[in-house]
Amino acid sequence: MAKIYFEQTFLILIFIVLCLGSCSRTRSLALESQHPHELQDYVHPIDYSPRSYVAYHTDQSVIIDGEMNEKAWVDMPWTEAFVDIEGDQRPLPTWATRAKMCWNDDFFIIGATMDEPHIWATLTERDAIMYHDDDFEVFIDPDGDGHHYFEFEMNAFNAIWDLYMLYPYGIDNQRNYIMNWDIRGIQTAVHLNGTINDPSDQDSSWSVEIAIPWNTFKDFKSGPHIPKPGEQWRINFSRVDWTMDINDGQYVKRTDTEGKPLPEDNWVWSPTGYINMHKPETWGYVQFERDQTVTFQEEEEEQIKWAMWKIYYAVKACHQLHGENCTLSDTAETKMATDDFVVSPQLDIYQDGFMITAAAKAGGRYTLDHRAQLKYHEKK
Numbered sequence: 001m002a003k004i005y006f007e008q009t010f011l012i013l014i015f016i017v018l019c020l021g022s023c024s025r026t027r028s029l030a031l032e033s034q035h036p037h038e039l040q041d042y043v044h045p046i047d048y049s050p051r052s053y054v055a056y057h058t059d060q061s062v063i064i065d066g067e068m069n070e071k072a073w074v075d076m077p078w079t080e081a082f083v084d085i086e087g088d089q090r091p092l093p094t095w096a097t098r099a100k101m102c103w104n105d106d107f108f109i110i111g112a113t114m115d116e117p118h119i120w121a122t123l124t125e126r127d128a129i130m131y132h133d134d135d136f137e138v139f140i141d142p143d144g145d146g147h148h149y150f151e152f153e154m155n156a157f158n159a160i161w162d163l164y165m166l167y168p169y170g171i172d173n174q175r176n177y178i179m180n181w182d183i184r185g186i187q188t189a190v191h192l193n194g195t196i197n198d199p200s201d202q203d204s205s206w207s208v209e210i211a212i213p214w215n216t217f218k219d220f221k222s223g224p225h226i227p228k229p230g231e232q233w234r235i236n237f238s239r240v241d242w243t244m245d246i247n248d249g250q251y252v253k254r255t256d257t258e259g260k261p262l263p264e265d266n267w268v269w270s271p272t273g274y275i276n277m278h279k280p281e282t283w284g285y286v287q288f289e290r291d292q293t294v295t296f297q298e299e300e301e302e303q304i305k306w307a308m309w310k311i312y313y314a315v316k317a318c319h320q321l322h323g324e325n326c327t328l329s330d331t332a333e334t335k336m337a338t339d340d341f342v343v344s345p346q347l348d349i350y351q352d353g354f355m356i357t358a359a360a361k362a363g364g365r366y367t368l369d370h371r372a373q374l375k376y377h378e379k380k
Helices: 002-034 216-218 301-322
Strands: 052-057 098-104 107-115 133-139 148-152 160-165 187-193 207-214 234-243 244-247 250-253 265-268 283-289 336-338 341-343 348-351 353-360 365-369 374-377
Touching: 098 234, 107 133, 107 216, 107 234, 148 207, 148 348, 207 216, 301 353, 301 365, 301 374, 336 374
Parallel strands: 052 098, 052 283
Antiparallel strands: 098 107, 107 207, 133 148, 133 234, 148 160, 187 207, 234 265, 234 283, 244 250, 336 341, 348 353, 353 365, 365 374
16 A cells, blocks of 8 residues: 555656646746847848939820820930849840830820830730730839839730739738729820731830829829829839740740740839839839929938838748747847938837838838838828
């Protein structure tokens, strides 16, 4: 009986020791999981230097025929030549692309020319997936909040695709666009310096003109949808170009060893650093002016916004590695100065997401949330 009692007592002691060790490890793991993970500085793959352009008002007539030969266009500057979407991480484009912008009281007008020795296209219906052909694309976010922007694409047949984007891809798994949205009253045209779908000759280029009615923008920004002089919008352009071969007198996309088409080239005005156009925070700026002596004015507030975006990227990376228990480190990357103004962003993490806040130099504050929407809040 004593032996049985001793064995029972011994087993109980062993159980207690094991339990204490287990409980200790569990508590240690719990404490470790509660320890905040300091954000690592985000490094953008290319220098952050968005392109800029001044679109001047014109009283001259612009006929939308794709040729860009009216006097109104002569007075407008060209953009820089397009580069690869990944910037200097990739070689310069094979063929040159440039664009111009102007505006009148009725339309925002865009023109572009694309060098191309072999002009081809297949799609003719509206709202076909236009980037399956060589195409020209426009992205506009008037208020620069990263949400509620639109994408417009067209090919050498002058077939068009317009898409209302609620927010960028990757924010969640929900459908983030409206396919059956149309730009009412848009005018588009293509001019060919060559022949389409004819491999027997060598072409020179194709050019496009696009006139977007101002009424289009009423759903994309608060306040007047016609910009005031000095107002700046986020905008970008892209050209999709596929590598083609000629087989039996027909253009066909070049394929890899498995028979799959090679990836298309993406040549853009303002590079995003990634093969992804849906990063409105990296697009260029267009400034609207009536006086053609006015030049582009870089706004210091944009530096504050970019500092917030870098924190946003860092938080997203931290969450992927460690979950939601991340904290803002006290490093140079999370503080910045614009002349006499020091920016010290604040990070708040809550159950369903996070919010980055920073004071605006002109008063008020900016917020950038986990859904990638940037807002300005006036000082109360």
